[in-house]
Amino acid sequence: MTYPCDLAFYTADTPNGQKISIFLKEAGLPYEQFDLDLERGDQHQPDFLKINPNGKIPAIVDRKAGLSVFESGAILSYLSSKTGCLLPTTEAESIAVQQWLHFQVGGIGPMLGQLWWFLHASKTGNAEAIQRYQKQSLRLYQVTDTRLSESAFIASNSYSIADIAAFSWLRTWQELKLDITPYPHVRKWLDKIAARPAVQAGLLATNAVSRVTTDRLCATGG
Structure with a gap:
């Protein structure tokens, strides 16, 4: 079977989907995009579960290599290693990128994700849960702000996949009704990342409403 692109990208307009979209634009990789309707339950369909048994986006299929990769952190690491794009040049930088990437995957994503759910998806409301996740989310903003007070980017003085991962959430x-006034370094960093053309293109590409083609997109990153 002939495909228009070697890389298939399964996504939705969420922070985790945006991470991969941004990287694909940064790397200038051609890819075929499949937009999953999460409310309809596309992520639980048998064909997609063969790609990601956990039924979550994002996921990619490297058709040329004959493998699929799920979990956003793993995808970012795989694509960076495969393409050389945003690949750290020293062992110390590699370790730093991975630890801050894991900080996002294990901390920022879960805490901010839970806060979003209790604010926007819960039908019963839970003030105690909202207070807890607000507090934890702001603590993570503080950790990030402290780090950015001593480093131009999250992992080092070079832009990396750790920045992409954290940016899409922070x-x-x-939307999370958080006051980040006390975190000037985070605010400056958010503006710096948001100004990148590839970041803007990556965010736009995951927004199905803004695109003419909503089912599939074979695109080259810019």
């Missing part, structure tokens, strides 16, 4: 502070 940019949602307004």
Whole structure:
């Protein structure tokens, strides 16, 4: 079977989907995009579960290599290693990128994700849960702000996949009703990342409403 692109990208307009979209644009990789309707349950369909048994986006299929990769952190690491794009040049930088990437995957994503759910998806409301996740989310903003007070980017003085991963979540502070005024380094960093053309293109590409083609997109990153 002939495919238009070697890389298939399964996504939705969420922070985790945006991470991969941004990287694909940064790397200038051609890819075929499949937009999953999460409310309809596309992520639980048998064909997709063969790619990601956990039924979550994002996921990719490297058709040329004959393998699939799921979990956003693993995808970012795989694509960076495969393409050389945003690949650290020293062992120390590699370790730093991985530890801050894991900080996002294990901390920022889960805490901010739970806060979003209790604010916008819960039908019963839970003030105690909202207070807990607000507190934890702001603590993570503080950790990030402290780090950015001593480093131009999260992992080192070079832009990396750790920045992409954290940016897609930390940019949602307004939606999460968080006051990030006390974190000037985070605010400056968010503006710096948001100004990158590839970041803007990556965010746009995951927003199905803004695109003419909503089912599939074979695109080259810019």
